[in-house]
Amino acid sequence: MLQLLAQQAPGELEAGLTAIGRGIVYGGAAIGPGIGIGIVVGNAITAMARQPEAAGMVRTTMFLGIAFTEALALFGFVLAFIIAG
Amino acid sequence: MATDLPLSQTPAVERELVFDMVKRGVWFAPVILLVATVIWGPQGTASAAVAIALVTLNLLLAAAGLSWAAKVSPMALMAVSLGGFALRMGLVCIVLLVLRNEPWINLVALGITLVVTHLGLLFWELKYVSASMAYPGLKPTADKEAVVS
Structure with a gap:
């Protein structure tokens, strides 16, 4: 049974490792920005609640923060597709 | 949490x-x-065009969603921010998968153009935003100017 499981076709190990790497790259790149956007928006809402008159400035900063954080996800996403070829 | 924040009174800064x-x-x-064509040839041109369209669509969707949510409530803002992020990444995923x-797509060209255009436009905008923290959300309105004078 173990011998049967240990059998592999040529290139199978490489393909498997590539798939695992792709998953790690995209998984890592999606978790980070998800947490980051949560922190950015959460703090922006707190700031707007404390100082409503500054809402315009807070939203400007928040939007740019979201967009920059999103760039990290794009990095990981693109890299995952390039690794896969 | 106060849902009566005067968010709806602030201008749609995201759209601006x-x-x-x-x-x-x-x-x-x-x-x-032009740069993509010189580096990667015709495939690079097509890929860069797709990447620019994707970045533009991504930013427009983000702005539309956040501007709408800001008028509704802070909870909607939070939900649209995180949900919109997931949806927009899903959109990018679908486009890349398709x-x-x-044969006319070069993934490396598309990926590099996507990231460079996204970051480039953001840094370019940041230059104007950091020039004045009042831009554009706290731009003086005619009413405020009248009160001051």
Whole structure:
């Protein structure tokens, strides 16, 4: 049974490792920005609640923060597709 | 949590930011396409065009969603921010999955253009935003100017 499981076709190990790497790259790149956007928006809402008159400035900063954080996800996403070829 | 924040009274700053970025993106697109053509050939041109369209659509969707949510409530803002992020990444995923095996697409060119255009437009906009923290959300209105004078 173990011998049967240990059998592999040529290139199978490489393909498997590539798939695992792709998953790690995209998984890592999606978790980070998800947490980051949560922190950015959460703090922006707190700031707007404390100082409503500054809402315009807070939203400007928040939007740019979201967009920059999103760039990290794009990095990981693109890299995952390039690794896969 | 106060749901009666006067968020709806603030201007749609996200739209203003994104319209600025899209205008600059359209103006700068020929240069990006030219560079992509020189480096990667015709495949690079097509890939760069797709990437620029994707970045523009991504920013417009983000701005539309956030501007709408800000008028509704802070909870909607939180939900649209995180949900919109997931949806927009899903959109990018679908586009890449559909296009990755097309013969006229170069994935490296598409990926590099996607990231460079996104970051480039943001840094370009940041230059104007950091020039004045009042831009564009706290821009003086006619009423405020009248009160001051």
